[in-house]
Amino acid sequence: MSYNIAIDGPAGAGKSTIAKKVARNLDFIYVDTGAMYRAIALYLLRNQVKTENEERISHFAKLANVELTYINGEQQVILNGENVSGFIRTEQVGNMASVAAKNEDVRAQLLDLQRNLAQRENVIMDGRDIGTHVLPNADLKIYLTASSKVRANRRYRELQEKGMECNLEEIEQDIITRDKQDMERKIAPLKQAEDALLLDSSDMTIQEVVDKIVVLYHENCGR
Numbered sequence: 001m002s003y004n005i006a007i008d009g010p011a012g013a014g015k016s017t018i019a020k021k022v023a024r025n026l027d028f029i030y031v032d033t034g035a036m037y038r039a040i041a042l043y044l045l046r047n048q049v050k051t052e053n054e055e056r057i058s059h060f061a062k063l064a065n066v067e068l069t070y071i072n073g074e075q076q077v078i079l080n081g082e083n084v085s086g087f088i089r090t091e092q093v094g095n096m097a098s099v100a101a102k103n104e105d106v107r108a109q110l111l112d113l114q115r116n117l118a119q120r121e122n123v124i125m126d127g128r129d130i131g132t133h134v135l136p137n138a139d140l141k142i143y144l145t146a147s148s149k150v151r152a153n154r155r156y157r158e159l160q161e162k163g164m165e166c167n168l169e170e171i172e173q174d175i176i177t178r179d180k181q182d183m184e185r186k187i188a189p190l191k192q193a194e195d196a197l198l199l200d201s202s203d204m205t206i207q208e209v210v211d212k213i214v215v216l217y218h219e220n221c222g223r
């Protein structure tokens with residue numbers, strides 16, 4: 001039986017950085033489900049699909065075959081045979097991913113992929129609906145959050161380090177819009193699962209959050 005850890009929370013809470021470190025520590029596979037939505041969003045953008053055109057979103061999403069592979073333990077996202085990992089981290093793709101994620105067909109398409117992976121492997125999977133919807137029986141569930149100011153500051157620094165031009169206020173506004181969109185959508189909205197542990201990382205370092213999750217794993221899971 002595989003062991004599953006679910007980490008949900010809003011954009012920029014530090015889920016991926018933390019999940020990657022926990023995965024390394026426990027020798028689990030890290031699955032970034034946001035990257036799957038981003039790959040579909042990239043395909044929609046490349047095909048000039050408009051955000052308000054649900055029919056075209058459904059149509060084009062079906063033509064986007066998303067797969068995950070791992071190179072040196074790093075998740076790679078393959079879109080119709082092309083490794084698009086280097087193209088999916090822009091704000092434009094993130095915003096389109098949040099729009100595409102409201103679409104029923106898009107969600108259904110990715111759900112199978114996510115569940116199959118978790119059934120086969122010990123995974124730490126991050127996203128918005130992992131504990132509530134994708135893996136309701138996950139062995140350990142974390143809801144990781146931080147204030148929108150802290151999250152915007154983190155993303156701003158991240159983008160600056162990559163040499164990308166950015167504006168702090170715009171980033172915070174994007175984060176607030178994206179939170180609202182992810183929390184208020186009809187299908188599998190972002191919310192804390194009843195049995196998830198709430199961790200607010202506003203005043204915690206990355207390492208403190210990682211250590212906390214590793215301790216929880218050993219305590220709760222008896223392994």
Ligand code: DC
Pocket residue numbers: 011012033034035037038094097098101126127128129130178182
């Ligand atoms: O975590 P991220 O920023 O890479 O995610 C991009 C978008 O994908 C996010 O705004 C909402 C959507 N998403 C989702 O709806 N469900 C998930 N499990 C993961 C991401």
